[in-house]
Amino acid sequence: MSVPFNFATSIESALQSAATSLELDLSLFAPEVRTADPRHGDFQANGVLPYAKRTQQNPRALGEKMLAALPAELLAEFDVAIAGPGFLNFTLKPATLDRWLTTYATEDSLREGARASQAEAGQTFIVDYSSPNTAKQMHVGHLRSIVIGEAICRLLDFAGAKVIRDNHIGDWGTGFGKLIWAYKRHLDAAALEADPLEEFERLYKVGNKAADEDESVLEAARQELVKLQGGDEENLAIWKRINEVSLEAFQKIYDQFGVKFDYTLGESFYNDKVGQVYQELSDLGLAEESEGALVVFHPEHPRFHKQPFLVRKSDGAANYASTDLATLLYRTEHFGADASIYVIDSRQSDHCEQLFLTAKKWFEKTNRKLPRLEHTSFGTVLGENNKPLKTRSGENIKLRDLIDEATERAAQLVATKSGELPADEQAKIAEIVGVGSVQYADLSQNRSSDYVFSWDKMISLEGNTAAYLLYAVARIHSIFRKLAIDPSDAAALAAADTLETPTELALARKLAKFPDALRAAVTPLRPHMLCLFLFELAGEFSAFYSADKVAVDEPNVRARRLRLCARTLLLLETGLHLLGLRTLKRM
Numbered sequence: 001m002s003v004p005f006n007f008a009t010s011i012e013s014a015l016q017s018a019a020t021s022l023e024l025d026l027s028l029f030a031p032e033v034r035t036a037d038p039r040h041g042d043f044q045a046n047g048v049l050p051y052a053k054r055t056q057q058n059p060r061a062l063g064e065k066m067l068a069a070l071p072a073e074l075l076a077e078f079d080v081a082i083a084g085p086g087f088l089n090f091t092l093k094p095a096t097l098d099r100w101l102t103t104y105a106t107e108d109s110l111r112e113g114a115r116a117s118q119a120e121a122g123q124t125f126i127v128d129y130s131s132p133n134t135a136k137q138m139h140v141g142h143l144r145s146i147v148i149g150e151a152i153c154r155l156l157d158f159a160g161a162k163v164i165r166d167n168h169i170g171d172w173g174t175g176f177g178k179l180i181w182a183y184k185r186h187l188d189a190a191a192l193e194a195d196p197l198e199e200f201e202r203l204y205k206v207g208n209k210a211a212d213e214d215e216s217v218l219e220a221a222r223q224e225l226v227k228l229q230g231g232d233e234e235n236l237a238i239w240k241r242i243n244e245v246s247l248e249a250f251q252k253i254y255d256q257f258g259v260k261f262d263y264t265l266g267e268s269f270y271n272d273k274v275g276q277v278y279q280e281l282s283d284l285g286l287a288e289e290s291e292g293a294l295v296v297f298h299p300e301h302p303r304f305h306k307q308p309f310l311v312r313k314s315d316g317a318a319n320y321a322s323t324d325l326a327t328l329l330y331r332t333e334h335f336g337a338d339a340s341i342y343v344i345d346s347r348q349s350d351h352c353e354q355l356f357l358t359a360k361k362w363f364e365k366t367n368r369k370l371p372r373l374e375h376t377s378f379g380t381v382l383g384e385n386n387k388p389l390k391t392r393s394g395e396n397i398k399l400r401d402l403i404d405e406a407t408e409r410a411a412q413l414v415a416t417k418s419g420e421l422p423a424d425e426q427a428k429i430a431e432i433v434g435v436g437s438v439q440y441a442d443l444s445q446n447r448s449s450d451y452v453f454s455w456d457k458m459i460s461l462e463g464n465t466a467a468y469l470l471y472a473v474a475r476i477h478s479i480f481r482k483l484a485i486d487p488s489d490a491a492a493l494a495a496a497d498t499l500e501t502p503t504e505l506a507l508a509r510k511l512a513k514f515p516d517a518l519r520a521a522v523t524p525l526r527p528h529m530l531c532l533f534l535f536e537l538a539g540e541f542s543a544f545y546s547a548d549k550v551a552v553d554e555p556n557v558r559a560r561r562l563r564l565c566a567r568t569l570l571l572l573e574t575g576l577h578l579l580g581l582r583t584l585k586r587m
């Protein structure tokens with residue numbers, strides 16, 4: 001008999017069919033299956049109680065009826081009990097756990113399971129993340145979009161979605177006038193070679209200052225911008241160079257986080273596509289002229305009835321809103337997007353809300369199918385003083401410096417923990433632990449909240465940290481190394497007996513909840529749900545490993561314990577890779 005990948009979803013569909021056979025009003029019934037407090041079993045269904053209340057029945061009696069109507073296949077897998085006022089508690093039978101462990105023994109089989117059970121499978125998701133403005137360095141404020149965005153892409157991909165990674169860079173700002181003015185007069189070629197973004201930032205400051213002090217410079221800079229927008233060859237070439245060099249510098253950071261974009265379609269790409277937006281929105285009566293600008297009011301909205309969405313500036317130029325509207329149309333028509341996901345700071349929530357509201361009306365009136373639109377927002381990285389994280393002197397922390405410091409600090413940890421390893425191996429471990437710690441500290445937080453950045457908490461072997469999990473992975477590798485067995489060698493583990501001890505069973509129960517943790521991370525795009533699972537899994541593993549000796553003489557006992565080690569390793573590695581981390585065999 002085949003075993004379900006996700007037990008929670010299989011219970012949900014069994015409850016749905018029980019509800020159908022009992023002729024319940026399905027519009028009022030939601031099975032609501034959740035991972036349970038381990039004292040009450042593995043999964044709990046909470047949907048009976050609210051249904052009984054709404055239909056004025058005795059919840060317990062309804063629970064009994066549901067139980068009796070459950071399909072036999074489900075009852076073969078679980079022990080089911082009614083608790084309290086009609087909760088149904090499901091406990092996996094040891095034999096079911098065995099079969100789950102045997103079936104989902106490789107990353108491929110897990111992926112297949114995920115694809116068969118997740119609704120995202122087969123859907124095209126455009127994930128818009130990182131998306132910095134060019135000609136500037138990325139600083140700590142750019143961290144979260146990169147790290148969260150990449151994890152979301154990997155999670156969606158694992159669930160079978162077609163993922164398109166799009167870096168929607170800001171490459172068409174009005175700042176280019178001043179920058180080009182300064183570039184033509186004050187460029188320091190050696191500085192450009194050494195650190196291009198530093199040089200562009202310096203040039204921009206030079207241009208800005210000169211324009212502030214001298215009207216004629218301001219006018220000259222304006223002319224440079226007009227020339228650029230008019231397609232002047234020299235200015236276009238400078239602008240192109242600035243963007244290319246910026247992207248090259250960004251890519252160095254992306255490489256450290258394992259990020260590779262499919263497309264980098266920045267604001268400039270939509271230059272020739274905003275005209276259609278103005279035209280359609282005006283023709284449909286959604287946009288109107290106001291003081292020379294083109295704006296969209298949302299009369300039904302408490303704020304946006306007064307505070308419109310500005311889609312074309314009064315000087316006729318496109319802006320952030322017009323390019324975003326054109327972008328959405330392009331994603332829908334060119335890529336056939338089913339979903340467009342915006343991994344942007346929560347401070348842009350008004351922009352996103354206005355964008356989505358406008359798009360909804362626009363697409364409705366033009367009979368276009370609106371993709372799922374999601375502002376996957378995140379809070380701010382704070383310093384110990386609870387204010388946005390800055391250097392001591394009050395400047396933004398460059399992302400590059402942050403990664404370097406993480407690696408240095410991780411090197412100290414590695415030196416104390418694994419000082420016997422060769423220096424080059426220590427350096428490699430430090431890089432993986434350092435970068436992974438920065439990623440994991442960010443991902444393990446609920447993305448909606450701000451969080452306080454703390455090196456000590458982040459690069460620690462204790463707590464819900466990257467180092468703790470990477471160490472758990474390395475430790476399991478060392479168990480296999482000592483026994484000279486390859487963890488992926490299923491044949492060596494085939495003779496495994498049925499699970500027996502409480503710690504074996506507790507670990508197996510945790511392993512079998514991976515699909516539910518994956519679902520909790522993928523569906524609402526919340527990677528911290530997977531972090532929490534991995535942390536708890538590592539804890540269960542430790543408890544098992546200190547209670548049950550693995551290298552025992554009885555071959556079957558040894559095989560079943562080794563199998564638990566192998567599956568824990570598989571899920572920890574798969575999970576960490578889904579979050580964007582690299583793992584180590586030795587640490």
Ligand code: ARG
Pocket residue numbers: 128131132133168169170324327342344
């Ligand atoms: N470049 C923008 C910024 O730095 C973020 C762009 C996000 N993506 C988008 N489609 N609006 O704030």
